Amino acid sequence: MELTLSPAEQAFEAEVRAFIGANLPPDIREKVRQDRFLDREDFMRWQQILGRQGWFTGAWPREHGGQAWSAMQTIIFNRVAGELHCPELQVFGPAMVGPVIYTFGTEVQKARHLPAIRDSSVWWCQGYSEPGAGSDLAALKTQADDHGDHFIVNGQKIWTSYAHFADWMFCLVRTGREGRKQEGISFLLIDMKTPGVQVQPIRMLDGRHYLNAVFFDHVRVPRENLIGEAGRGWTYAKFLLEHERVENANLRFITQELQKLRRVAGEVRSGGGRRLIDDPAFAAELAGVQVQFKALEIGLLRMLSDMHAGAPAGPGKSSFIKIRGTEIAQRITELLVQASGPDGQRYQPGPLLGAGDDPLIGPEHALGPVPSYQFCRAMTIYGGSTEVQKNIMAKHALGL
Template sequence: MDLTYNDDERAFRDEVRGFLAEQLPPALSAKVRAGAALDKADHDRWHAILNAKGWLAPTWPEEHGGCGWDAVRRHIFEEECALAHAPRIVPFGLTMLGPVLMQFGSDAQKAHYLPRILSGEDWWCQGYSEPGAGSDLASLKTRAVRDGDHYVVNGQKTWTTLGQHANKIFCLVRTDPDAKAQEGISFLLIDMDTPGIELRPIMLLDGTPEVNEVWFTDVRVPVENRVGEENKGWTYAKYLLTHERTNIAGVGFSRAGLASVKRMARAEMSGGRPLIENPFFAARLAQVEIDLMAMATTNLRIISRAARGQAPGVESSMLKVKGTVIRQEINDLARRAAGPYAMPFVSEALEGDNAPVGPDYAGPVARQYFNNRKLSIFGGSNEIQRNIIAKTVLAGDRR
């Protein structure tokens, strides 16, 4: 599925491969390959390695400490990291908040927060979803009332990914309860150690607290921590979500997952022959590979436009839907290839001395399958994204 690269791009690919061979810690790569849960130290270690190389922020311009790479180089880097089983770069500061600050933040906010994202001094989490405001995010109820030079915040956020590691949270809050849903929202930057904030873990099927609830009780936030104008936060939220949904496409991870499925299918037998020769399995494998090739090309087009300063539009919803469907299909193919070895999914049966009996490649299959059922829900459910796509296309036809 490789693109046709020119000489400079092939040289860059070789440079990335060499860097990964020398700098990616084998124990960390093995942990990712095995599907084991990564702790904060694991993420921080890889973050620091990439930052020291200057390769931490592929999507950022050089003026802000980014790589300044074009779309093809970003594609090469993402794919090679995934194939080498490098940890996923935690996206909240780098991929989500960073672009919002560059576009809408004050000079003081850019000067203060952007370097701290790169250095790892600040670990950001996302305060968007609420119990009654998930895909219908504009119905959020967390309030921020102006009190002099502070806002007083009360409410709850949920599904806060890796919030247990974060010292900062960017939040959507309602600052005008009488305005229309999208018109009374502001975008605040909040320290997690501010009095009145409580974080409660949510345990997932695999036994890890990957997501959390965050409660705000009379939390005082300086007005200077507001990004952009008051009550204009929905504009900034949409901008952030287009970047998040493009990133959710996960082309590199899908390619690594597809390569793993192929290895499994060559090893597993069906009717006395390798599973990969089974016509029904092979047909499903071929279809998902075709879909992945098409999505990768679309992803490159959209990233290239973003590099020219054009925020992705409805295409980001398309990538979110297709990317998550492809990753879930790959997970299902892996589960089917592993057969009975993919049955256990509780955390005790996946790690340490209790690892399931069977080939090494079967170990992460169940964890990945069950954990990645979330992909079609977070970042805006696929059903909502399909509605966005339909409305946008139909509105275009009416024009």
């Protein structure tokens, strides 16, 4: 089952394919295709190419400098980007804090931050999770004391993706303790170069560095960096989380990994010489995950269409998309590990991290599946764990 494209959508798909084919740097394409480590310069180089085309923030409204992409155009772009081995876009700016700023920010904040998000000259990170305040985000303790024209921030964030690359952080902080715990939270924009901000790396099992702990020691944040009203940060955070869970549908990643899985299954042969794709059990698993992905695309299209029409995504809908997207991505990485067999068990940090001149041992396709599988175990935890998302769905969709 394929989504039917109108003539205009077919023309847009052709335009996206032509643009990516002509403008994606070959060295970046090969890194993505071979599961090699990407550094900050790789991500920024590609995102700035998209920014000059107006496509890094293609879904933004035109009044804020976007292209006002339809729901289908957003899906088309992500699908083609996955097929053509584009890097995962760092969406903290365009899909998370950007919509918060243009929806709730002041004109000064919009003028200062939106242009730098559109052209990807500034990298943002997300300061939400804390030790003891992950899925229960409202339990956060990072304190921002009000000193009139500025706040003094003390505390810690953890599991902060790419904080070591980031120029700015959007951060939830506690500014009050009266009433419900959600009522004392505010939404601050913090320059990562501010004295007192310390980033501590958290290395992954395979040696890669995505995550960090971030410490704030008497960090002075100007009041002009407060989004909206003090104490209403929970409202802005819920708005952002709906967008984050849409991004966690992982369209580009799933498209890319499915394409890889089909290719590997067509190359790998069993001891009897039969291709893996011709094994009925494996072929059934592959077909099953492809059907699930098509159903996810349709569900996402419905929700994006509602959002483009001005209706909120709704916590139940966005939770469903998040759960299914992450579970499908995890299942594909499991199948890739199975398809790679013993070749995938070799740990080759040189080729994987792009360090040194160590030659690749074994087939190219076997380098990345195990690290991807290990990293994707976290998908059903970050952005709101699956268990919490199911509780949200039970409350909002079923009234339980």
